[in-house]
Amino acid sequence: MLSDVMEDYLKAIYVIESESGPPVATSEIAERVDKTAPTVTSMLETLEDRGMVTREKYKGTELTAEGRTVAIEVIRHHRLLETYLAEHLDYSWDEVHEEADALEHHISEEFERRVAEVLDEPQADPHGDPIPSAELEPPTGGPTxxxxxxxxxxxxxxxxxxxxxxxxxxxxxxxxxxxxxxxxxxxxxxxxxxxxxxxxxxxxxxxxxxxxxxxxxxxxxxxxxxxxxxxxxxxxxxxxxxxxxxxxxxxxxxxxxx
Amino acid sequence: MLSDVMEDYLKAIYVIESESGPPVATSEIAERVDKTAPTVTSMLETLEDRGMVTREKYKGTELTAEGRTVAIEVIRHHRLLETYLAEHLDYSWDEVHEEADALEHHISEEFERRVAEVLDEPQADPHGDPIPSAELEPPTGGPTxxxxxxxxxxxxxxxxxxxxxxxxxxxxxxxxxxxxxxxxxxxxxxxxxxxxxxxxxxxxxxxxxxxxxxxxxxxxxxxxxxxxxxxxxxxxxxxxxxxxxxxxxxxxxxxxxx
DNA sequence: CTTTTGAATTAGACACATCTAATTCTGTTC
DNA sequence: GAACAGAATTAGATGTGTCTAATTCAAAAG
CATH class of the missing domain: 2.30.30.90 (Ferrous iron transport protein A (FeoA))
Known part of the structure; x- marks a missing residue:
């Protein structure tokens, strides 16, 4: 099993890859997860051992297919939670992010399914970000x-x-x-x-x-x-x-x- | 801030105190939290430093008022979550426990309030256990x-x-x-x-x-x-x-x- | 081609939660 | 009251995630 922390790194790497494409710089990851560069290096080694990323020393890091799937699942959790909080627990769209960040690593597959079901498989969260499907293919927002x-x-x-x-x-x-x-x-x-x-x-x-x-x-x-x-x-x-x-x-x- | 793990220990101690009264034996706690006795001893030292318990060496442990409040809050979270899962996400009463255990440490005060509100301040969870009030006084189930x-x-x-x-x-x-x-x-x-x-x-x-x-x-x-x-x-x-x-x-x- | 500079890594340390093995204590039995 | 049994603690080690300081590297500038 991957720890919460590892999931956070994978999510960060995924986001950066999406914004600027691979390879991803250590310093970029460090900034996103708010850790020092050596900390990130050592975590990247761990993630490499676990088959979640590949990397070239002093060059950069890239998600493997498996690492990408994990990242997308975390993002699906996050966005489903944001949507659920807004629609069923009266959160406003600018309050949902923090709560979703705290919960995204701890919900079960079952919880994910049920939330998605009561929301009727929503396509986007309250910020307008696309929610990955249950099959965890990379979501493609329309062109913006x-x-x-x-x-x-x-x-x-x-x-x-x-x-x-x-x-x-x-x-x-x-x-x-x-x-x-x-x-x-x-x-x-x-x-x-x-x-x-x-x-x-x-x-x-x-x-x-x-x-x-x-x-x-x-x-x-x-x-x-x-x-x-x-x-x-x-x-x-x-x-x-x-x-x-x-x-x-x-x-x-x-x-x-x- | 207390870690999730510490909260689990406090919850366990609270439950044992409720069942058999203080002082609580190290071995009892060890059994509840599924850890070895030395692990529990060292955690109890930490919790003592944090003012969550008092203890007498080789004798036993007791919650402080503060430790008890933390335990009750965790239990409130747990039972609110169980109730919410059963009432709004179609969980059956025998499925809710595990999910609530995973989430109870990660919800915000705000989340607690909103869930309690949509449930209309429920008095008992699906197992029949009383839900502590928002003021975190020790819940008293009726005599059973x-x-x-x-x-x-x-x-x-x-x-x-x-x-x-x-x-x-x-x-x-x-x-x-x-x-x-x-x-x-x-x-x-x-x-x-x-x-x-x-x-x-x-x-x-x-x-x-x-x-x-x-x-x-x-x-x-x-x-x-x-x-x-x-x-x-x-x-x-x-x-x-x-x-x-x-x-x-x-x-x-x-x-x-x- | 050498130098420079900024990024990345290595080195070494620390806090936390955990374990096993060894020791010490307490309460009970003879 | 001495011995014993069982419980608890101490000792010492491990894995994980983090840090600062020192070093190494690569890419850009001369």
Whole structure:
């Protein structure tokens, strides 16, 4: 059996791989799990022994198929829990993350099944992140772009919001911006804040807040509900995102922000 | 912060104190938590340093007020979870224990509050054990006696069923005997099996199964529902239990079988 | 090709929870 | 009251996950 801690490392590696592709740097993992680099090195050795990762010394680390499956299962637990807490225990979308982090390692397969069943196999959690299926294939969120890659005049719908920073979530909850919210982009300052229209209001979002929002275009007559933003639609192709912020690029579309 | 493991020790000590009163023997704790005696000794030293227990070397251990409060909180978590799983996630009463054991250390205060709220501050879990209040005072189950202390002809209602042994729970679930079930005692073999009537059936319960059942008399016109067996009633006095099985006595009535 | 620099690893230590084996204590039996 | 039996503790070791300090490496810059 893998410990909770090992699962946390695997989850972190999975997320980083999803965002920037393998191989994953030790320092990146260290930052995510909030441990020192030597600690991470030694854990990576353990995980390698357990067949969860492969690595090249001084180069980087990559998940094995097995390690990836474990990571996806943890993420499924996390997102099912977030969704359950929001829908059945009256948690708001900016409160669920911490609780889910604490519980995700301790629920049984049976619990997972039953939660998924009462939720009717949900496709996305309250942050808009896609929930991996019970078969644990890598979830593919629909194509989305960072809000910062939009340009003035765009009408877009919020697809997902990073669950990493509590302050930003609270800010957005307060601003009435949640997955599914349709907004108009008024102004995008390079590397800076983004001014948007939400309903009748106009809001200026600080950079860190803007960076946590990913969006899809609001056009294709698809004003459907937020839970379906990530559903099918493998057809819809890339949203225009001129190369101004190419360094901030987004090779994921796998929605791994656990 | 106390570790999960420490909480498990405190819970075990609390249960033993409830069953046999302090001081608690190291070997008893060792058996409950399934560790060796030296391991327990060293943990008890730690818990003493933390102010959770007091002890006299070679004699025994006792919870401090603080240790007791921690234990009661863990037990509250456990029983709220058991109840929630049974009522909202379709678990049967003999499945809930293991899941609750895994989760009880990891839920937040907030989670505890919300679960208690949606359950409407339940008084007893699916096994019939009383759920400590949010104020964490020691729960007092109403007076109950072991089934083995009854005699032929008694009509009684099952108050609670030990959650310690899965096999016995499954047996009882199969036999249709759950908290709230009214049964007639046909025959009590000294130190042996108990024959009872349940509805129209007659059943012979093996000793271990009979030992896990605690009952109250079915008389006082109180055919109320099982959840209220433990409610108020500090008035009703001791049930007749002649001293045949006095060694198997039951000084608890605090319902500590977490 | 050498140097530099920042990242990664190795070295060595520590806290925690656990074990087995050896010792010490307590309460009981003769 | 001496001896014994059983329980508890002490002694010493192990595995895991973590740290800081020292070293080694690789990739970039000269």
């Amino acid at each position: 772009v960072p809000l910062s890659a939009c340009e003035s005049g765009d009408r877009i719908v919020v697809a997902r919001v990073s669950d990493r920073r509590d302050e930003d979530l609270a800010y957005l909850a307060d601003a009435g911006i949640t997955p599914g919210t349709t907004i108009s982009v008024r102004d995008v300052a390079p590397f800076g804040m983004v001014t948007v229209g939400v309903g009748d209001d106009e809001q200026s979002l600080p950079e860190s807040v803007a960076a946590s929002i990913h969006v899809t275009p609001a056009d294709h007559a698809d004003e459907a509900n937020a839970d379906e933003v990530h559903a099918g639609e493998a057809d819809s192709d890339e949203v225009h995102a001129d190369e101004a912020n190419a360094d901030e690029a987004d090779p994921d579309a796998t929605g791994a922000g656990a | 006696v072991p089934l083995s202390a009854c005699e032929s002809g008694d009509r009684i209602v099952v108050a609670r069923v030990s959650d310690r042994r899965d096999e016995d729970l499954a047996y009882l679930a199969d036999a249709g005997i759950t908290p709230g079930t009214t049964i007639s005692v046909r025959d009590v073999a000294p130190f042996g099996m108990v024959t009872v009537g349940v509805g129209d059936d007659e059943q012979s319960l093996p000793e271990s199964v009979a030992a896990s059942i605690h009952v109250t008399p079915a008389d006082h016109a109180d055919e109320a529902n099982a959840d209220e067996v433990h409610a108020g009633e500090a008035d009703s006095d001791e049930v007749h239990a002649d001293e045949a099985n006095a060694d198997e006595a039951d000084p608890d009535a605090t319902g500590a079988g977490a």
